Amino acid sequence: MKSRALGIAALFLLPNLLGFLAFTLFPVVASFALSFCRWDPVAQPISAIEPAGFRNYQDLLGFHGQTGPAGQTSWVANTPRFWEALYNTVFMMLAIPFNMAASLFLAVLLNRKMRGMAIFRTAFFLPSITAGVGTMLLWMWMFNKDLGSINQVLAWVGIQGPDWLQSYFWAKPALMLMASWAGVGGVNMILYLAGLQQIPRELHEAAALDGAGRWQQLRHVTVPMLLPVTFFIFIISIISGLEGGFDAPYVMTGGSFGTTTVSLYLFRQGFEFFRMGYASAVAWVLFLIVFLLTMINWRLAEKRVEY
């Protein structure tokens, strides 16, 4: 009887399980092993994979002393490019709090019983559902120095706009602006909207009876009640901020002007310079950072959020 149950279950599970083993479980194990190896998949057959110990990690994270002209020693990163990519990635993640506040603002606006709210919700959601190479080309065109719509608007108020995507100063903010457009009305807004609808009416009514105005209700009722959702969105944003960010710089700037993110750096190392072991090490360092940040967030959430 037991084996029969297992047999039937296996039939249901098998299609998904095979793919899960081949494209998730095996890759995770293999990637970890590969991060301690050296291998060029183009020049060498798979049998030529050679162990490299911690070399990849040393290259990636390590620093070495360098003696300057005056005889002083300074510490230099073995691969400054990795640290640069990490800096770029974290810099562009600075938009996360603003985006979350904007998502909450949109959700608060939408959360009332008025006609046409569904239409506005759709309008806000469209950028996130369509985000892709198509909208990236669109933003390249909008960021165009002479003819783009953004600089035209700026010209109306007498500002001469920069060459957004070809400037060290403006390329990151430009990508952040596009990501905000694509993000604020998306999944996060829907999650906030769902969270708002779960707040019992009585809480607002009680606060109103105590003389709390709109703003005070928002601060002392809505925001605290939304803390669990906020933590969830924050964690997801951090994960996707660190792991994602490949398509936009690849398509729009090619990673120049300080827009190479860690995932773009990883892709270049693995699939353009064919350093498979090194690229795997990058992936694991990135994963470790994400994992630690998530753990810290959970700890904080457990302390602060009380149900």
Added chain:
Amino acid sequence: MRNRIDSGRLVVYGLLLVLAASMLFPFYWMAITSLKAKADVFSTEPKLLPGRQLAEQVVEDPRWFFRSGTENYSQLLAWQRLVEPGSGPRGFSRFVLNTVFFALAITLGQVITSSLAAFAFARLRFPGRNQVFFAYLATLMIPATVTMIPSYILLRELGWVDTYQAVILPAVFTAYGTFMLRQFFLTIPREIEDAARIDGCSPLGLYWRIALPLSTPALAALSIVAFVGSWRTFMWPLIVSSSEDLFNLPLGLSLFRGIYTDPDWPLLMAGSMIMTLPMILVFIAGQRYFVEGIRLGAVKG
């Protein structure tokens, strides 16, 4: 009192309108540009609202729209680079066909494999069920950056690099879909299942005749997520496909942008429209389910 409420509503509507307009403006700009000729964009004085000019032109001569307005689109769809006679469509129209094929195949694959697995996790009893399910859950955290290199190596050793299955297969198996559908299958009342069982229904019959029909909203939600996700997928196809015959629209558009040093923006915007419009239509058709799917996948989990 009444007046105060009304003016409050007015302010909210005003705010919403302004915000919606600024969110939608890029789409308007894309559509308008795609209808113009390259020379128009560069020679005439730049106008933020070229719509009026366009509207006047259409009112003056309605046939103009179909004759010249759509020129970029027909030029794009006719674009070819590798001309080898007798091997089916090439160039841009091929990108479109590939995208449709990838999106349909991946969506169908995801719905089938994850609904089967979800059914086993939710409604069947078998030894080791919780352990296997926990392994699935744990991998929800594993990012694509970790798995993509060994997945590529695996496909390469199989000799599948630069084939359709290399693009499709890894995208078909999703822990997210399994998880989401399991949550939904769990809500089906036990009594319905028992009644069907007494009538002699097999597990497969339960899956096909009870679980699936009762879960249309969840299936629709997963289909939309899968369809849109595979329609715009960029990184993975970039890794495993090298010949243009295999490119989808995102790869094709990115290739297109690289070809010209002096980009033909109206032509590129026509391409962006072709890539973007289907996603808008699919979303609007199924947004009810889509929103529900986000809640199922995230809040309850």
